[in-house]
Amino acid sequence: MESAAASILKRAVEMDNNKQYTMALVLYQEGVQILLDSMKETKDPSRQKHFATRASQYLDRAEKIKDLVERQKASGTYRELIKIETGSTGHGYGTVFGRFLDATVTYIHIEDPYIRAFHQCQNLVRLCELAVRKCHALSKISLITTVDPEDKKNQIARLEELKQSLSCHLISFEFNFSDTLHDRQIMFSNGWIVKIGRGLDYFKASNGKFVLGACDLELRPCSETTIDIFHKSQLKNEKK
Incomplete structure (x- = not known):
C-alpha cells in the first residue's frame, strides 16, 4: 500500500508542477487516503507517525490547490x-x-x-x-x-x-x-x-x-x- 501511495503521490507532484491542478488534486486525495489506510493497518507507532506526517503534508498541499483553483475560477483565469x-x-x-x-x-x-x-x-x-x-x-x-x-x-x-x-x-x-x-x-x-x-x-x-x-x-x-x-x-x- 505504501508503494502504491508513493506512485500516486509522485504523479500528483508531477501534475502539480505542470499546473494541471485539477488532476493533481484528485491524485493527492487518492494518495492521502492510501496513507491513512496504511496507518490503520500497521501497529508500529513509528510507522503510524510516519504515515500521519506524510498524509498531513500532502493534504495541506491539496487544500492549497483547491483554494487556488477556486480563486482562479472566480477571477476567470484558470486554464x-x-x-x-x-x-x-x-x-x-x-x-x-x-x-x-x-x-x-x-x-x-x-x-x-x-x-x-x-x-x-x-x-x-x-x-x-x-x-x-x-x-x-x-x-x-x-x-x-x-x-x-x-x-x-x-x-x-x-x-x-x-x-x-x-x-x-x-x-x-x-x-x-x-x-x-x-x-x-x-x-x-x-x-x-x-x-x-x-x-x-x-x-x-x-x-x-x-x-x-x-x-x-x-x-x-x-x-x-x-x-x-x-x-x-x-x-x-x-x-x-
Missing part, C-alpha cells in the same frame, strides 16, 4: 493544458472528464463534428455511461455534430437508440446537425469546459478484439492531441 502524446495510455474518459462529473451536473452539451462512424458513436455512449454513473442529478445531454454523407441513415439510427436508452434513465437526449461546426468542446452545467483537439475520437484503433485496451479505454493507446480545460467564468471576462 489547464494537457498534451497527450501519441501511443500513450491512461487517458480514458474517466481520467479526462471524471473529476468534473458530480452531483452538481444537471446538463451536458457536446459539440463534436465527428460523431458519425460506428466507433465514434460508441465513444459517445461511453461518455454518456460515465456521466450517468457519476452525475446523479443529470437530466439532459445535447449534441451538435455533422451529418455523415456516406451513412446518414445508420448515424441517425445509432443516436436514436442512445436517446431511447437515456430516456430509461430519465435523461433527455437531443441531437442536431450543423454544416459549419468545427470546434470540439464539452460543456458541463457546473461551468467546466473541456476542449479536445480530436474531440472524443482520440484513441488509436485496437490491435485486436481480445487485447488489453479493446474494451477499457484507459489501456488504449492514444493519438496525439491537446486538452484545454477552463471554467466558463473565463468566457465572461473575455467578453468584458
Whole structure:
C-alpha cells in the first residue's frame, strides 16, 4: 500500500508542477487516503507517525490547490493544458472528464463534428455511461455534430437508440446537425469546459478484439492531441 501511495503521490507532484491542478488534486486525495489506510493497518507507532506526517503534508498541499483553483475560477483565469502524446495510455474518459462529473451536473452539451462512424458513436455512449454513473442529478445531454454523407441513415439510427436508452434513465437526449461546426468542446452545467483537439475520437484503433485496451479505454493507446480545460467564468471576462 505504501508503494502504491508513493506512485500516486509522485504523479500528483508531477501534475502539480505542470499546473494541471485539477488532476493533481484528485491524485493527492487518492494518495492521502492510501496513507491513512496504511496507518490503520500497521501497529508500529513509528510507522503510524510516519504515515500521519506524510498524509498531513500532502493534504495541506491539496487544500492549497483547491483554494487556488477556486480563486482562479472566480477571477476567470484558470486554464489547464494537457498534451497527450501519441501511443500513450491512461487517458480514458474517466481520467479526462471524471473529476468534473458530480452531483452538481444537471446538463451536458457536446459539440463534436465527428460523431458519425460506428466507433465514434460508441465513444459517445461511453461518455454518456460515465456521466450517468457519476452525475446523479443529470437530466439532459445535447449534441451538435455533422451529418455523415456516406451513412446518414445508420448515424441517425445509432443516436436514436442512445436517446431511447437515456430516456430509461430519465435523461433527455437531443441531437442536431450543423454544416459549419468545427470546434470540439464539452460543456458541463457546473461551468467546466473541456476542449479536445480530436474531440472524443482520440484513441488509436485496437490491435485486436481480445487485447488489453479493446474494451477499457484507459489501456488504449492514444493519438496525439491537446486538452484545454477552463471554467466558463473565463468566457465572461473575455467578453468584458
